[in-house]
Amino acid sequence: MKRVPVVATLIVGLAIVAMIGLGIWQLERRSEKAALLARYARNVTLPPMAFPRDATDATLLFRRASALCLQPISFAIEGGRNARGGTGWRQIARCRTGAEGPGFTVQLGFGNDPHAKPDWKGGPVTGYLTYAPDHAALIAGMVGEGTPKTLMLVADPPAAGLDPNPGPDLSAVPNNHLAYAVQWFVFAALAAIIYALALRRRTVAESASPR
Numbered sequence: 001m002k003r004v005p006v007v008a009t010l011i012v013g014l015a016i017v018a019m020i021g022l023g024i025w026q027l028e029r030r031s032e033k034a035a036l037l038a039r040y041a042r043n044v045t046l047p048p049m050a051f052p053r054d055a056t057d058a059t060l061l062f063r064r065a066s067a068l069c070l071q072p073i074s075f076a077i078e079g080g081r082n083a084r085g086g087t088g089w090r091q092i093a094r095c096r097t098g099a100e101g102p103g104f105t106v107q108l109g110f111g112n113d114p115h116a117k118p119d120w121k122g123g124p125v126t127g128y129l130t131y132a133p134d135h136a137a138l139i140a141g142m143v144g145e146g147t148p149k150t151l152m153l154v155a156d157p158p159a160a161g162l163d164p165n166p167g168p169d170l171s172a173v174p175n176n177h178l179a180y181a182v183q184w185f186v187f188a189a190l191a192a193i194i195y196a197l198a199l200r201r202r203t204v205a206e207s208a209s210p211r
Helices: 006-043 138-143 177-208
Strands: 064-069 071-081 087-096 104-111 123-131 151-155
Touching: 006 177, 064 087, 064 104, 064 151, 104 123
Parallel strands: 104 151
Antiparallel strands: 064 123, 071 087, 087 104, 123 151
C-alpha cells in the first residue's frame, strides 16, 4: 500500500477547511447585508443630520446630511456618471472643519476637464452620505470587509460651475455575498479534486517504477 504524504495532505486539508469556512461566513454576511440594505432604503426618507463624527458608520449610508467646510485642503478627481447619466469627472474635496477634528470629504459635482481644479473656497454643504473612493481590491470583499470605508458628502446642489451629482443609488451596494460564498466553495472543491488527481498520478508513477 502506497503511503499518503502526511504533511502535504494536512496542508491541503486545512486550506480546504478554511475555504469552506469562508464560504459559510459569506452566507451569514448575506443575511446581514440584506438587513443593512433595508436600513439604507429607510435612510433616504429620514430628515437631514449633521455630518457624523464617526465617518466609518456604515449604517448612515444615503442619509441626508450637512456640514460646514471652513477650507478645502486638497482636491481629487475620479471618473463617474453625473445626474443625467453622462460620463464626467467627479470633483472631490477634503475639508477642514476646525483647528482640530477629523474634517470631511465632499463630492462637489462633475466637471468635463480632468485637469481643472474647481474654484471653490468652502462653505456650507448639503447632500447625502455615500462611500468615498477607496479602490479596494475585489479579494478584500471575498475574505472580509478589510479597512472600514469612509463616508463622504455628495453635494446637492453642486458647487457653482459643476454639473449635478446623481442621487442615492441603492444598487451601488450590491448584496454579492452569495457569489463570494459560491466562489469559496468552488475553490475548495477544485483544491480537493486537483490534490486527489495529484495523489492518483503519484500512485500510478510509483507503481510503474522499477523495484
